[in-house]
Amino acid sequence: MASTPKAADVPQGYFAEDVSDEVVLARMAESMDPRLRHVMTAVVKHLHALVKEVEPTQQEWEQAISFLTETGHMCNEWRQEFILLSDILGVSMLVDAINNRKPSGATETTVLGPFHVSGAPRYPNGANICLDGKGEPLLVTGRVTNTDGQPIANALLDVWQANDEGFYDVQQKGVQPDMNLRGLFTTDADGRFWFRSVKPRFYAIPDDGPVGQLLGQLGRHPYRPAHIHFIVGADGYEPITTHLFTPDCPYLTSDAVFGVKETLIADFRPVDDPERATELGFTNPFVTVNWDFALARR
Amino acid sequence: MASTPKAADVPQGYFAEDVSDEVVLARMAESMDPRLRHVMTAVVKHLHALVKEVEPTQQEWEQAISFLTETGHMCNEWRQEFILLSDILGVSMLVDAINNRKPSGATETTVLGPFHVSGAPRYPNGANICLDGKGEPLLVTGRVTNTDGQPIANALLDVWQANDEGFYDVQQKGVQPDMNLRGLFTTDADGRFWFRSVKPRFYAIPDDGPVGQLLGQLGRHPYRPAHIHFIVGADGYEPITTHLFTPDCPYLTSDAVFGVKETLIADFRPVDDPERATELGFTNPFVTVNWDFALARR
Numbered sequence: 001m002a003s004t005p006k007a008a009d010v011p012q013g014y015f016a017e018d019v020s021d022e023v024v025l026a027r028m029a030e031s032m033d034p035r036l037r038h039v040m041t042a043v044v045k046h047l048h049a050l051v052k053e054v055e056p057t058q059q060e061w062e063q064a065i066s067f068l069t070e071t072g073h074m075c076n077e078w079r080q081e082f083i084l085l086s087d088i089l090g091v092s093m094l095v096d097a098i099n100n101r102k103p104s105g106a107t108e109t110t111v112l113g114p115f116h117v118s119g120a121p122r123y124p125n126g127a128n129i130c131l132d133g134k135g136e137p138l139l140v141t142g143r144v145t146n147t148d149g150q151p152i153a154n155a156l157l158d159v160w161q162a163n164d165e166g167f168y169d170v171q172q173k174g175v176q177p178d179m180n181l182r183g184l185f186t187t188d189a190d191g192r193f194w195f196r197s198v199k200p201r202f203y204a205i206p207d208d209g210p211v212g213q214l215l216g217q218l219g220r221h222p223y224r225p226a227h228i229h230f231i232v233g234a235d236g237y238e239p240i241t242t243h244l245f246t247p248d249c250p251y252l253t254s255d256a257v258f259g260v261k262e263t264l265i266a267d268f269r270p271v272d273d274p275e276r277a278t279e280l281g282f283t284n285p286f287v288t289v290n291w292d293f294a295l296a297r298r
Numbered sequence: 299m300a301s302t303p304k305a306a307d308v309p310q311g312y313f314a315e316d317v318s319d320e321v322v323l324a325r326m327a328e329s330m331d332p333r334l335r336h337v338m339t340a341v342v343k344h345l346h347a348l349v350k351e352v353e354p355t356q357q358e359w360e361q362a363i364s365f366l367t368e369t370g371h372m373c374n375e376w377r378q379e380f381i382l383l384s385d386i387l388g389v390s391m392l393v394d395a396i397n398n399r400k401p402s403g404a405t406e407t408t409v410l411g412p413f414h415v416s417g418a419p420r421y422p423n424g425a426n427i428c429l430d431g432k433g434e435p436l437l438v439t440g441r442v443t444n445t446d447g448q449p450i451a452n453a454l455l456d457v458w459q460a461n462d463e464g465f466y467d468v469q470q471k472g473v474q475p476d477m478n479l480r481g482l483f484t485t486d487a488d489g490r491f492w493f494r495s496v497k498p499r500f501y502a503i504p505d506d507g508p509v510g511q512l513l514g515q516l517g518r519h520p521y522r523p524a525h526i527h528f529i530v531g532a533d534g535y536e537p538i539t540t541h542l543f544t545p546d547c548p549y550l551t552s553d554a555v556f557g558v559k560e561t562l563i564a565d566f567r568p569v570d571d572p573e574r575a576t577e578l579g580f581t582n583p584f585v586t587v588n589w590d591f592a593l594a595r596r
Contacts, residue, residue, distance in 0.1 A: 028518070047344075094350070
């Protein structure tokens, strides 16, 4: 797709259907930024090829203009409808994949999502990030290692998740305590971390806008399977942004934003152990998950 | 590009870079509208191919999201920045071309543009559509025929144009009279029409938004060469939306929206004839253009 059109092939720069992309590309100045030239060449070629393949009616073109306009008008400080569009078309995951091609052995990445908050509280291992006591108790344990399985001490884990009703604290200001189900943890000398929480629930992405309407027209639901978010980093290592998924969620194979990777489905186990529950300050039964993150050297 | 992906090829619908488009397409419901399925299949395939070709960094993806968001926010009742984007990328002209493949002999079409107004005044042939007397006087004459050159009586011509400073009446409310340089004319029994006006001037498309900024980054100017707009229709014939271009405009070969077709460049001639000028109520010298429109049968 990337061959440069020859301006000489396009008589006087006048438009014609069969050379439509070449006419447009021939107008780009020699002096322009080379990266933007590369990007816009690909954009124009794919856009014209798409239009030629689909042959939209004038009315369908107007519908496309309206869809983009409504998507733009839906965006504000709290809502990013174009990111949502990128998410439901798999583009966000593709960009993530392209930018996170890791050596074999590193934990796979997935999308950051819109609910990360900077400045979550720093906790000692063992702390409970569930501040309102609501939900099914969960103990998360694990290690951060390098790709050879050697433990990494002082690795930082930034954790956030939805509650057992499928909402993040920022979506329920005044209902959930601020900074509910968020925290920063540091691994010990053996690379270990552990904290207490609740089992997360699936939730719907915002579907009251044009992107939600498109999802409906595609015959798709708006749900994301239950997961816990992590950003894990350590000095000298590539940080990773990823999720852990529960294995029993009905939406696991149909995540509205395609965020699931098979290697990120964890073994969340029910535990019936009244003594251990009491030690943890949990009601019995409860749930445990053990998970090791592997980081690649920079 | 249009082969249907097989859901069976995509294990459990989980995302992977090499099958990214297939994973997304496999989610579309069997029951969805077949035309939307065809369109979205092409959209997803081209979008993923584009991302794979360009390999945007996370920051470049964010820039693309910001560009689309700003373009959306620029749109209001008076300004359509996404149409402008479609225009400068040659997409509007391509959609026009696809929807107006006419039999050989019919006048070629070009974009409608944003300045058409319904309900322009209906005038007898010979009327002057320039209501403020400003500009270089112009006499427009011609015929409407079928593709065999036979005259069409009672054909309707909807005419509009910018003034000699490059502005339409709707852009200069209170400066130009309402409905200045607009009018509806009907051909006589010989298919003839004629009216008086002024020679139009080139103008810049609105370039104070994100699309204007992109034009600048591409090393392109925002100008459209001088032209007069026409919609010409008659009972039993396909209507055409087109322009006549002046042959001496410096932007003729670099129209910001690619609207020029070589066959639409007319012969605007200077005339030095004091007697004829007086007959027309013109100052001498003045300009004439003679142009025949050919319509194809429905």
